[in-house]
Amino acid sequence: SAVISQKPSRDICQRGTSLTIQCQVDSQVTMMFWYRQQPGQSLTLIATANQGSEATYESGFVIDKFPISRPNLTFSTLTVSNMSPEDSSIYLCSVESQGIETQYFGPGTRLLVL
C-alpha cells in the first residue's frame, strides 16, 4: 500500500486566517481525495483532487472556501480559507490507484480554530 504523509499534523489557528495542508504520496496514484471529520463525527468527502485540472467538489463545499491543488500524481494541497471555529476538524487525504479498489488514508491534520 502507498505511504501517505500530511503536513502539518496539527495546528491551532486564529479565525479569519487560512491554512494550507499538504498531502504527499510515495508513489504515483490515480485518485486523491480530501475528507473532513468534524469532532465526534464520521468522514465527509470535500472534493476529488484532479491532476492538472480543477477539483471536483461535493455538495456543500466550494472552491473559494477549500481551494485544492494537485500539480502531479504524488502531491496535493487543501487550503481552508477564512477560517472560523466551525472549521475545527480533522482533515484527511486519501489515495486510490488504478485497478486497486482500496482507498488508503493519510494520518490526518487536526485543526483547531480559535
Add this chain to the structure above:
Amino acid sequence: SQQGEEDPQALSIQEGENATMNCSYKTSINNLQWYRQNSGRGLVHLILIRSNEREKHSGRLRVTLDTSKKSSSLLITASRAADTASYFCATDGKGAQKLVFGQGTRLTINP
C-alpha cells in the same frame, strides 16, 4: 443519500469476548470496506468485500455482506485491548468513485 448507518454507536466488552458491529447502506454498491481509527488519527484499512462476495476473513476479522438487505457485519474474535478504536464502514457505489462512510462504532475493550 447513500450514507450508511452503523450500530451500535458504542460497544464496550471484556477482553477476550467477540465484538460484532453492523452497517447498513441505501443504494447498490461495488464493494464495502471496513476501516479502524484510533483516537482521531488516520484510518487503517481492515478489509474489503465485493458485492458478489458473502463472507471474508482476515486474521481475527470476519466480514459478511448481504446485498439483499443492504447490510454488512464486522466480527472481531478474541478481542484485545489494542482493538479499542472507532470502526467505520464505507461503501463504493456503482457509477461513483467516492466512498460514503457510515457513522461509526466506538469499540472499547476492557482489560
